[in-house]
Amino acid sequence: MTINRSKVAIIGTGLVGSSTAFSLVTQGACDEVLLIDLNKERARGEMMDLRHGIDYLNRNVKVNVGDYSDCADADIVVITAGAPPREGQTRLDTLGASKKIIESIVSPIMESGFTGIFLIISNPVDIIAQYVYKLSGLPKSQVIGTGTALDTARLKNLIGDLVQIDPRSVHAYALGEHGDSQMVAWSRVTVGGKTFAEILRDNPDRFKGVDLDQLVHDTIGAGWEILKRKGTTYYGIATTAAGIIKSILQDENRIIPISTLLDGEYGERNVFCGVPAILGRTGVKEIVELHLTDTELEKFHRSAELIRGFARNL
Template identity: 65%
Template sequence: MKITTRKVAIVGCGLVGSTTAFSLVTQGVCDEVMLIDINEERAYGEMLDMRDSIEYLNRNVKVKTGTYAECGDMDIIVITAGAPPKQGQTRLDTLEMSAKIAKSIVEPIMKSGFDGIFIAISNPVDIIAHYIYKLSGLPKNQVIGTGTAIDSARLQNMIAQTVNVDPRSVHAYSMGEHGDSQMVPWSTVTIAGKPFYDVIADNKELVGDVDLDELVYRTTQEGWEIFNRKGTTYYGIATACVGVIKAILNDENRIIPVSTLLEGEYGERDVYAGVPTVLNRSGAYDVLEIHMTPGELARFKESTRVIREYTDRIMKLNL
């Protein structure tokens, strides 16, 4: 008889990392959560606090602290450690420092014998995920960035508010960069199967004039709206990450727009970008290549151009 234990490590116990870990514990997603942070006291304190919650939850998830050397038997490692942007910066402005941090994490983890799945949250997430892929030498399906998963959730919320429906009835993807250049293929957006264009046309009195470009802009700025008010975001992105983890550990074949390596899809190669992806126990199992209009595809390619430009820059630095 073989009994397997599902283990997830979180690297970085700041607000994003600790919230991700707590979501794993409260939802009972895995059997064991290991916290790793350069500030060992912070990690230990988070562990103690989470452990105190077990009595009142549905199951006992073991929470412990650990080191990179103990990562060899982990199924999934989430990297949240990175350089937070300062006021006036973009996610891309933090690239070099975040890449250095990623390298200092990935190299010792790989020495532990780790052969599981990396999930990157650290920004700029598309480029950091690609960098982790190169550093680790793992197959592309085993290195994922959270990509536009959170952006798509934000977009669905905004569309739902526009037409007054539950956001879970909205099917829409934000794609490309998790950043200012992301785009939305509006021709594929539906509400309970009805094309969004038709919903707008049929409900003029309800929705009025809908500015699609404004909705995209608001989606790109939502994170900054939160950042400017409370210093950072963590509930949304942590929950999105846990959604990705659940899809993998439960072998769900669920489609989530994560950042994965494109190898011909949408006419793009050797670039990580947020695209609808089938997630199961193997990680990023397959890319769902949706059909876009020529104009939408052009905007997607402009977004991947931005990602590639910065990816090439960090690869040439040889940090």
């Protein structure tokens, strides 16, 4: 009898990587978390800290420290290592430094015999995911960027606060780049079966002056607002990554807007960007193609073209 055990390797044990590990361990999302970092003592310290809380959790998730050769039997490798943007930079400005880091990571992982799924968090995530796809040679379904998953959660929080509804009851998507060019498919936003446009129209006094462009601006700027206050962001993206990982390992068929390679969907090809997709045990099972308005589709194309322009230099 063979008992399958799930294993997630996390490359980089900075604030994002360690928070992702914490989310996986506390949620009992997998059987083993493997921590890999050039700073092995930092990784070992994180391992010890995580292990010491196991007694108070629902299950004993194994936490170990290793190196790239230990990724051979991993189901998912999460890449968090990268160059964070400095004040005044965009995520795209970090591409040069992040690209070099990714080159040093992917090759030894593939040499280990890894055949699982890459989940990319490192920014600029859409372009880095495309680069990992190119370097790894894996099928497109097995290379996933976190894309606009966190942006969508931020958008749903803003809408939920506005209409005083649990954000989990809001159905909405931010699409395109995980960055300044992303757009919101307002025609597809619903709350309790009602479109957002209907909610605004049916409650003119309550929602007088609601500015959709401002909501998009606030969604895009949410990460920077956090950065200004605490230096960086990590809880939101870590929890988002854990949600994506659980959807894959538990074969949930959950729809999450992640960054994946488009091959004709939305009229785009050869570009990674954020779109809703069905996630399961094999990675991206299917891209959900929303029926966007002409204006929305134009904004999506502009975002995709921006990503494509940077990806041409890979």
